[in-house]
Amino acid sequence: MKYGADLGYALKNINLTINPGEKIGIVGRTGAGKSSLAKVLFRLVHENTSGSILIDGQDISEFGVGDYRPRLGMIPQESTMLDGSIRHNLDPLNQFDIEQMWASLIKCNMAKSLSRKIIVLDEATANVDLETDKMVQELIRKEFSDCTVLTIAHRLETIMKSDRIIVMDKGTIAEIGTPEELLAKDGMFAQLVKTSDFGQ
Ligand SMILES: Nc1ncnc2c1ncn2[C@@H]1O[C@H](COP(=O)(O)OP(=O)(O)OP(=O)(O)O)[C@@H](O)[C@H]1O
Structure with a gap:
Protein backbone atom coordinates (compact mmCIF):
# COMPACT_ATOMS: atom_id res chain seq x y z
CA MET A 1 0.00 0.00 0.00
CA LYS A 2 1.23 3.46 -0.96
CA TYR A 3 -0.28 6.85 -0.16
CA GLY A 4 0.56 8.03 -3.68
CA ALA A 5 1.75 6.46 -6.91
CA ASP A 6 5.15 8.12 -6.63
CA LEU A 7 5.57 7.53 -2.88
CA GLY A 8 7.27 4.56 -1.21
CA TYR A 9 5.36 1.64 0.27
CA ALA A 10 3.69 2.41 3.61
CA LEU A 11 2.80 -1.31 3.91
CA LYS A 12 4.37 -4.23 2.10
CA ASN A 13 4.42 -8.04 2.28
CA ILE A 14 1.85 -8.21 5.07
CA ARG A 29 8.48 3.24 15.89
CA THR A 30 6.89 6.36 14.42
CA GLY A 31 6.11 5.85 10.74
CA ALA A 32 6.41 2.05 10.95
CA GLY A 33 2.93 1.54 9.46
CA LYS A 34 0.70 0.86 12.50
CA SER A 35 -2.05 3.32 11.61
CA SER A 36 -1.80 2.38 7.94
CA LEU A 37 -2.69 -1.18 8.93
CA ALA A 38 -5.86 0.13 10.62
CA LYS A 39 -6.62 2.35 7.62
CA VAL A 40 -6.56 -0.52 5.12
CA LEU A 41 -8.73 -2.58 7.46
CA PHE A 42 -11.33 0.19 7.43
CA ARG A 43 -10.84 0.67 3.69
CA LEU A 44 -9.83 4.28 4.20
CA VAL A 45 -7.15 3.84 1.56
CA HIS A 46 -8.27 2.45 -1.78
CA GLU A 47 -5.77 3.56 -4.39
CA ASN A 48 -2.29 2.13 -4.81
CA THR A 49 -3.13 -1.01 -2.87
CA SER A 50 -2.85 -4.66 -3.77
CA GLY A 51 -3.60 -7.88 -1.94
CA SER A 52 -6.73 -8.70 -0.01
CA ILE A 53 -8.17 -8.67 3.50
CA LEU A 54 -10.74 -11.29 4.42
CA ILE A 55 -13.07 -11.02 7.41
CA ASP A 56 -14.95 -14.25 8.13
CA GLY A 57 -13.86 -15.42 4.69
CA GLN A 58 -15.31 -12.41 2.89
CA ASP A 59 -13.08 -10.00 0.98
CA ILE A 60 -13.57 -6.53 2.47
CA SER A 61 -13.34 -4.98 -1.00
CA GLU A 62 -16.76 -6.53 -1.55
CA PHE A 63 -18.18 -5.02 1.65
CA GLY A 64 -20.88 -2.41 1.40
CA VAL A 65 -21.07 0.27 4.12
CA GLY A 66 -23.70 -1.80 5.91
CA ASP A 67 -21.36 -4.80 6.11
CA TYR A 68 -18.90 -2.81 8.19
CA ARG A 69 -21.24 -1.74 10.95
CA PRO A 70 -21.77 -5.14 12.54
CA ARG A 71 -18.14 -6.07 12.18
CA LEU A 72 -15.70 -3.24 12.81
CA GLY A 73 -15.51 -0.57 15.48
CA MET A 74 -12.83 2.01 16.24
CA ILE A 75 -11.95 3.62 19.55
CA PRO A 76 -9.76 6.61 18.68
CA GLN A 77 -7.58 8.80 20.86
CA GLU A 78 -9.97 10.41 23.33
CA SER A 79 -7.66 12.65 25.25
CA THR A 80 -8.47 15.72 23.19
CA MET A 81 -12.11 15.32 24.20
CA LEU A 82 -11.11 15.90 27.78
CA ASP A 83 -9.36 19.19 27.19
CA GLY A 84 -10.64 22.72 27.46
CA SER A 85 -14.13 23.62 26.42
CA ILE A 86 -15.33 20.11 25.61
CA ARG A 87 -14.37 18.92 29.03
CA HIS A 88 -16.13 21.93 30.53
CA ASN A 89 -19.31 21.06 28.60
CA LEU A 90 -19.24 17.47 29.77
CA ASP A 91 -18.54 18.36 33.39
CA PRO A 92 -19.39 22.05 33.92
CA LEU A 93 -19.25 21.81 37.72
CA ASN A 94 -15.88 20.10 37.62
CA GLN A 95 -17.19 17.23 39.75
CA PHE A 96 -15.29 14.37 38.16
CA ASP A 97 -11.60 13.61 38.00
CA ILE A 98 -9.91 12.79 34.70
CA GLU A 99 -10.03 9.05 35.39
CA GLN A 100 -13.80 9.09 35.92
CA MET A 101 -14.27 11.17 32.79
CA TRP A 102 -12.12 8.82 30.78
CA ALA A 103 -13.93 5.71 32.07
CA SER A 104 -17.27 7.26 31.09
CA LEU A 105 -16.04 8.16 27.63
CA ILE A 106 -14.60 4.76 26.90
CA LYS A 107 -17.71 3.04 28.25
CA CYS A 108 -19.80 5.26 26.02
CA ASN A 109 -17.63 4.37 23.04
CA MET A 110 -17.74 0.72 24.07
CA ALA A 111 -21.51 0.77 24.11
CA LYS A 112 -21.35 1.90 20.49
CA SER A 113 -18.63 -0.60 19.61
CA LEU A 114 -19.85 -3.58 21.63
CA SER A 115 -21.98 -5.02 18.87
CA ARG A 116 -18.89 -5.10 16.65
CA LYS A 117 -16.82 -8.24 16.28
CA ILE A 118 -13.53 -6.48 15.64
CA ILE A 119 -12.42 -3.42 17.60
CA VAL A 120 -9.41 -1.28 16.75
CA LEU A 121 -7.94 1.03 19.37
CA ASP A 122 -5.58 3.51 17.73
CA GLU A 123 -3.50 5.10 20.49
CA ALA A 124 -6.71 5.35 22.52
CA THR A 125 -4.83 5.75 25.79
CA ALA A 126 -1.79 7.58 24.46
CA ASN A 127 -2.16 10.60 26.71
CA VAL A 128 -3.47 9.20 29.95
CA ASP A 129 -1.32 8.27 32.93
CA LEU A 130 -0.19 4.70 33.53
CA GLU A 131 -2.82 3.94 36.20
CA THR A 132 -5.69 5.14 33.99
CA ASP A 133 -4.22 3.21 31.07
CA LYS A 134 -4.19 0.01 33.17
CA MET A 135 -7.77 0.62 34.26
CA VAL A 136 -8.87 1.19 30.65
CA GLN A 137 -7.05 -1.91 29.36
CA GLU A 138 -8.70 -4.04 32.05
CA LEU A 139 -12.08 -2.56 31.15
CA ILE A 140 -11.43 -3.40 27.50
CA ARG A 141 -10.40 -6.99 28.24
CA LYS A 142 -13.54 -7.45 30.33
CA GLU A 143 -16.04 -5.72 28.05
CA PHE A 144 -14.59 -7.00 24.78
CA SER A 145 -13.72 -10.55 25.90
CA ASP A 146 -15.57 -12.07 22.92
CA CYS A 147 -14.28 -9.57 20.36
CA THR A 148 -11.11 -9.51 18.33
CA VAL A 149 -9.24 -6.42 19.55
CA LEU A 150 -6.34 -4.74 17.75
CA THR A 151 -4.59 -2.25 20.01
CA ILE A 152 -2.10 0.18 18.46
CA ALA A 153 0.09 1.68 21.16
CA HIS A 154 3.32 3.54 21.69
CA ARG A 155 3.39 2.67 25.35
CA LEU A 156 4.45 -0.96 25.71
CA GLU A 157 2.60 -1.52 29.00
CA THR A 158 -0.65 -1.02 27.08
CA ILE A 159 -0.16 -4.16 25.01
CA MET A 160 1.89 -6.43 27.29
CA LYS A 161 -1.15 -8.56 28.19
CA SER A 162 -2.06 -9.14 24.53
CA ASP A 163 -2.35 -12.70 23.21
CA ARG A 164 0.09 -11.76 20.45
CA ILE A 165 2.13 -8.71 19.60
CA ILE A 166 2.95 -7.45 16.12
CA VAL A 167 6.07 -5.33 15.77
CA MET A 168 5.86 -3.16 12.66
CA ASP A 169 9.00 -1.81 11.00
CA LYS A 170 9.27 0.08 7.69
CA GLY A 171 5.83 -1.06 6.57
CA THR A 172 6.33 -4.77 7.28
CA ILE A 173 5.71 -7.15 10.15
CA ALA A 174 9.15 -7.45 11.71
CA GLU A 175 8.08 -9.77 14.54
CA ILE A 176 4.92 -11.49 15.70
CA GLY A 177 4.35 -13.71 18.70
CA THR A 178 3.27 -13.85 22.32
CA PRO A 179 4.93 -11.27 24.60
CA GLU A 180 6.95 -14.11 26.18
CA GLU A 181 8.11 -15.44 22.80
CA LEU A 182 9.20 -12.02 21.62
CA LEU A 183 11.03 -11.24 24.84
CA ALA A 184 12.83 -14.59 24.69
CA LYS A 185 13.76 -13.96 21.04
CA ASP A 186 15.70 -10.90 22.11
CA GLY A 187 14.94 -9.09 18.84
CA MET A 188 13.26 -5.81 18.02
CA PHE A 189 10.50 -6.08 20.62
CA ALA A 190 12.97 -6.94 23.38
CA GLN A 191 15.02 -3.93 22.29
CA LEU A 192 11.95 -1.67 22.43
CA VAL A 193 11.27 -2.91 25.96
CA LYS A 194 14.88 -2.32 26.99
CA THR A 195 15.06 1.19 25.55
CA SER A 196 11.67 2.38 26.78
CA ASP A 197 11.01 3.40 30.35
CA PHE A 198 8.96 0.22 30.67
CA GLY A 199 8.72 -1.04 34.21
CA GLN A 200 10.08 2.09 35.81
N1 LIG B 1 -1.69 10.54 4.49
C1 LIG B 1 -0.44 10.18 4.21
N2 LIG B 1 0.16 10.60 3.08
C2 LIG B 1 1.42 10.24 2.76
N3 LIG B 1 2.19 9.44 3.53
C3 LIG B 1 1.65 9.00 4.69
C4 LIG B 1 0.31 9.36 5.10
N4 LIG B 1 0.05 8.78 6.29
C5 LIG B 1 1.16 8.09 6.62
N5 LIG B 1 2.11 8.23 5.68
C6 LIG B 1 3.46 7.60 5.66
O1 LIG B 1 3.26 6.19 5.71
C7 LIG B 1 4.22 5.60 6.57
C8 LIG B 1 3.50 4.82 7.69
O2 LIG B 1 2.81 5.77 8.50
P1 LIG B 1 1.83 5.35 9.68
O3 LIG B 1 1.08 6.57 10.11
O4 LIG B 1 1.07 4.15 9.29
O5 LIG B 1 2.89 4.94 10.80
P2 LIG B 1 2.64 4.71 12.35
O6 LIG B 1 3.47 3.52 12.71
O7 LIG B 1 1.19 4.65 12.64
O8 LIG B 1 3.31 6.02 12.95
P3 LIG B 1 2.90 6.84 14.28
O9 LIG B 1 3.35 5.99 15.41
O10 LIG B 1 3.71 8.09 14.15
O11 LIG B 1 1.42 7.07 14.23
C9 LIG B 1 5.12 6.71 7.07
O12 LIG B 1 6.25 6.77 6.25
C10 LIG B 1 4.26 7.96 6.91
O13 LIG B 1 5.06 9.09 6.67
Whole structure:
Protein backbone atom coordinates (compact mmCIF):
# COMPACT_ATOMS: atom_id res chain seq x y z
CA MET A 1 0.00 0.00 0.00
CA LYS A 2 1.23 3.46 -0.96
CA TYR A 3 -0.28 6.85 -0.16
CA GLY A 4 0.56 8.03 -3.68
CA ALA A 5 1.75 6.46 -6.91
CA ASP A 6 5.15 8.12 -6.63
CA LEU A 7 5.57 7.53 -2.88
CA GLY A 8 7.27 4.56 -1.21
CA TYR A 9 5.36 1.64 0.27
CA ALA A 10 3.69 2.41 3.61
CA LEU A 11 2.80 -1.31 3.91
CA LYS A 12 4.37 -4.23 2.10
CA ASN A 13 4.42 -8.04 2.28
CA ILE A 14 1.85 -8.21 5.07
CA ASN A 15 0.67 -11.80 5.53
CA LEU A 16 -1.31 -12.26 8.69
CA THR A 17 -4.10 -14.40 10.13
CA ILE A 18 -5.86 -13.21 13.26
CA ASN A 19 -8.08 -15.64 15.14
CA PRO A 20 -11.56 -14.73 16.40
CA GLY A 21 -11.41 -13.21 19.87
CA GLU A 22 -7.66 -12.65 19.80
CA LYS A 23 -6.21 -9.59 21.51
CA ILE A 24 -3.43 -8.23 19.32
CA GLY A 25 -1.05 -5.45 20.32
CA ILE A 26 0.61 -3.47 17.52
CA VAL A 27 3.81 -1.56 18.24
CA GLY A 28 6.64 -0.01 16.28
CA ARG A 29 8.48 3.24 15.89
CA THR A 30 6.89 6.36 14.42
CA GLY A 31 6.11 5.85 10.74
CA ALA A 32 6.41 2.05 10.95
CA GLY A 33 2.93 1.54 9.46
CA LYS A 34 0.70 0.86 12.50
CA SER A 35 -2.05 3.32 11.61
CA SER A 36 -1.80 2.38 7.94
CA LEU A 37 -2.69 -1.18 8.93
CA ALA A 38 -5.86 0.13 10.62
CA LYS A 39 -6.62 2.35 7.62
CA VAL A 40 -6.56 -0.52 5.12
CA LEU A 41 -8.73 -2.58 7.46
CA PHE A 42 -11.33 0.19 7.43
CA ARG A 43 -10.84 0.67 3.69
CA LEU A 44 -9.83 4.28 4.20
CA VAL A 45 -7.15 3.84 1.56
CA HIS A 46 -8.27 2.45 -1.78
CA GLU A 47 -5.77 3.56 -4.39
CA ASN A 48 -2.29 2.13 -4.81
CA THR A 49 -3.13 -1.01 -2.87
CA SER A 50 -2.85 -4.66 -3.77
CA GLY A 51 -3.60 -7.88 -1.94
CA SER A 52 -6.73 -8.70 -0.01
CA ILE A 53 -8.17 -8.67 3.50
CA LEU A 54 -10.74 -11.29 4.42
CA ILE A 55 -13.07 -11.02 7.41
CA ASP A 56 -14.95 -14.25 8.13
CA GLY A 57 -13.86 -15.42 4.69
CA GLN A 58 -15.31 -12.41 2.89
CA ASP A 59 -13.08 -10.00 0.98
CA ILE A 60 -13.57 -6.53 2.47
CA SER A 61 -13.34 -4.98 -1.00
CA GLU A 62 -16.76 -6.53 -1.55
CA PHE A 63 -18.18 -5.02 1.65
CA GLY A 64 -20.88 -2.41 1.40
CA VAL A 65 -21.07 0.27 4.12
CA GLY A 66 -23.70 -1.80 5.91
CA ASP A 67 -21.36 -4.80 6.11
CA TYR A 68 -18.90 -2.81 8.19
CA ARG A 69 -21.24 -1.74 10.95
CA PRO A 70 -21.77 -5.14 12.54
CA ARG A 71 -18.14 -6.07 12.18
CA LEU A 72 -15.70 -3.24 12.81
CA GLY A 73 -15.51 -0.57 15.48
CA MET A 74 -12.83 2.01 16.24
CA ILE A 75 -11.95 3.62 19.55
CA PRO A 76 -9.76 6.61 18.68
CA GLN A 77 -7.58 8.80 20.86
CA GLU A 78 -9.97 10.41 23.33
CA SER A 79 -7.66 12.65 25.25
CA THR A 80 -8.47 15.72 23.19
CA MET A 81 -12.11 15.32 24.20
CA LEU A 82 -11.11 15.90 27.78
CA ASP A 83 -9.36 19.19 27.19
CA GLY A 84 -10.64 22.72 27.46
CA SER A 85 -14.13 23.62 26.42
CA ILE A 86 -15.33 20.11 25.61
CA ARG A 87 -14.37 18.92 29.03
CA HIS A 88 -16.13 21.93 30.53
CA ASN A 89 -19.31 21.06 28.60
CA LEU A 90 -19.24 17.47 29.77
CA ASP A 91 -18.54 18.36 33.39
CA PRO A 92 -19.39 22.05 33.92
CA LEU A 93 -19.25 21.81 37.72
CA ASN A 94 -15.88 20.10 37.62
CA GLN A 95 -17.19 17.23 39.75
CA PHE A 96 -15.29 14.37 38.16
CA ASP A 97 -11.60 13.61 38.00
CA ILE A 98 -9.91 12.79 34.70
CA GLU A 99 -10.03 9.05 35.39
CA GLN A 100 -13.80 9.09 35.92
CA MET A 101 -14.27 11.17 32.79
CA TRP A 102 -12.12 8.82 30.78
CA ALA A 103 -13.93 5.71 32.07
CA SER A 104 -17.27 7.26 31.09
CA LEU A 105 -16.04 8.16 27.63
CA ILE A 106 -14.60 4.76 26.90
CA LYS A 107 -17.71 3.04 28.25
CA CYS A 108 -19.80 5.26 26.02
CA ASN A 109 -17.63 4.37 23.04
CA MET A 110 -17.74 0.72 24.07
CA ALA A 111 -21.51 0.77 24.11
CA LYS A 112 -21.35 1.90 20.49
CA SER A 113 -18.63 -0.60 19.61
CA LEU A 114 -19.85 -3.58 21.63
CA SER A 115 -21.98 -5.02 18.87
CA ARG A 116 -18.89 -5.10 16.65
CA LYS A 117 -16.82 -8.24 16.28
CA ILE A 118 -13.53 -6.48 15.64
CA ILE A 119 -12.42 -3.42 17.60
CA VAL A 120 -9.41 -1.28 16.75
CA LEU A 121 -7.94 1.03 19.37
CA ASP A 122 -5.58 3.51 17.73
CA GLU A 123 -3.50 5.10 20.49
CA ALA A 124 -6.71 5.35 22.52
CA THR A 125 -4.83 5.75 25.79
CA ALA A 126 -1.79 7.58 24.46
CA ASN A 127 -2.16 10.60 26.71
CA VAL A 128 -3.47 9.20 29.95
CA ASP A 129 -1.32 8.27 32.93
CA LEU A 130 -0.19 4.70 33.53
CA GLU A 131 -2.82 3.94 36.20
CA THR A 132 -5.69 5.14 33.99
CA ASP A 133 -4.22 3.21 31.07
CA LYS A 134 -4.19 0.01 33.17
CA MET A 135 -7.77 0.62 34.26
CA VAL A 136 -8.87 1.19 30.65
CA GLN A 137 -7.05 -1.91 29.36
CA GLU A 138 -8.70 -4.04 32.05
CA LEU A 139 -12.08 -2.56 31.15
CA ILE A 140 -11.43 -3.40 27.50
CA ARG A 141 -10.40 -6.99 28.24
CA LYS A 142 -13.54 -7.45 30.33
CA GLU A 143 -16.04 -5.72 28.05
CA PHE A 144 -14.59 -7.00 24.78
CA SER A 145 -13.72 -10.55 25.90
CA ASP A 146 -15.57 -12.07 22.92
CA CYS A 147 -14.28 -9.57 20.36
CA THR A 148 -11.11 -9.51 18.33
CA VAL A 149 -9.24 -6.42 19.55
CA LEU A 150 -6.34 -4.74 17.75
CA THR A 151 -4.59 -2.25 20.01
CA ILE A 152 -2.10 0.18 18.46
CA ALA A 153 0.09 1.68 21.16
CA HIS A 154 3.32 3.54 21.69
CA ARG A 155 3.39 2.67 25.35
CA LEU A 156 4.45 -0.96 25.71
CA GLU A 157 2.60 -1.52 29.00
CA THR A 158 -0.65 -1.02 27.08
CA ILE A 159 -0.16 -4.16 25.01
CA MET A 160 1.89 -6.43 27.29
CA LYS A 161 -1.15 -8.56 28.19
CA SER A 162 -2.06 -9.14 24.53
CA ASP A 163 -2.35 -12.70 23.21
CA ARG A 164 0.09 -11.76 20.45
CA ILE A 165 2.13 -8.71 19.60
CA ILE A 166 2.95 -7.45 16.12
CA VAL A 167 6.07 -5.33 15.77
CA MET A 168 5.86 -3.16 12.66
CA ASP A 169 9.00 -1.81 11.00
CA LYS A 170 9.27 0.08 7.69
CA GLY A 171 5.83 -1.06 6.57
CA THR A 172 6.33 -4.77 7.28
CA ILE A 173 5.71 -7.15 10.15
CA ALA A 174 9.15 -7.45 11.71
CA GLU A 175 8.08 -9.77 14.54
CA ILE A 176 4.92 -11.49 15.70
CA GLY A 177 4.35 -13.71 18.70
CA THR A 178 3.27 -13.85 22.32
CA PRO A 179 4.93 -11.27 24.60
CA GLU A 180 6.95 -14.11 26.18
CA GLU A 181 8.11 -15.44 22.80
CA LEU A 182 9.20 -12.02 21.62
CA LEU A 183 11.03 -11.24 24.84
CA ALA A 184 12.83 -14.59 24.69
CA LYS A 185 13.76 -13.96 21.04
CA ASP A 186 15.70 -10.90 22.11
CA GLY A 187 14.94 -9.09 18.84
CA MET A 188 13.26 -5.81 18.02
CA PHE A 189 10.50 -6.08 20.62
CA ALA A 190 12.97 -6.94 23.38
CA GLN A 191 15.02 -3.93 22.29
CA LEU A 192 11.95 -1.67 22.43
CA VAL A 193 11.27 -2.91 25.96
CA LYS A 194 14.88 -2.32 26.99
CA THR A 195 15.06 1.19 25.55
CA SER A 196 11.67 2.38 26.78
CA ASP A 197 11.01 3.40 30.35
CA PHE A 198 8.96 0.22 30.67
CA GLY A 199 8.72 -1.04 34.21
CA GLN A 200 10.08 2.09 35.81
N1 LIG B 1 -1.69 10.54 4.49
C1 LIG B 1 -0.44 10.18 4.21
N2 LIG B 1 0.16 10.60 3.08
C2 LIG B 1 1.42 10.24 2.76
N3 LIG B 1 2.19 9.44 3.53
C3 LIG B 1 1.65 9.00 4.69
C4 LIG B 1 0.31 9.36 5.10
N4 LIG B 1 0.05 8.78 6.29
C5 LIG B 1 1.16 8.09 6.62
N5 LIG B 1 2.11 8.23 5.68
C6 LIG B 1 3.46 7.60 5.66
O1 LIG B 1 3.26 6.19 5.71
C7 LIG B 1 4.22 5.60 6.57
C8 LIG B 1 3.50 4.82 7.69
O2 LIG B 1 2.81 5.77 8.50
P1 LIG B 1 1.83 5.35 9.68
O3 LIG B 1 1.08 6.57 10.11
O4 LIG B 1 1.07 4.15 9.29
O5 LIG B 1 2.89 4.94 10.80
P2 LIG B 1 2.64 4.71 12.35
O6 LIG B 1 3.47 3.52 12.71
O7 LIG B 1 1.19 4.65 12.64
O8 LIG B 1 3.31 6.02 12.95
P3 LIG B 1 2.90 6.84 14.28
O9 LIG B 1 3.35 5.99 15.41
O10 LIG B 1 3.71 8.09 14.15
O11 LIG B 1 1.42 7.07 14.23
C9 LIG B 1 5.12 6.71 7.07
O12 LIG B 1 6.25 6.77 6.25
C10 LIG B 1 4.26 7.96 6.91
O13 LIG B 1 5.06 9.09 6.67
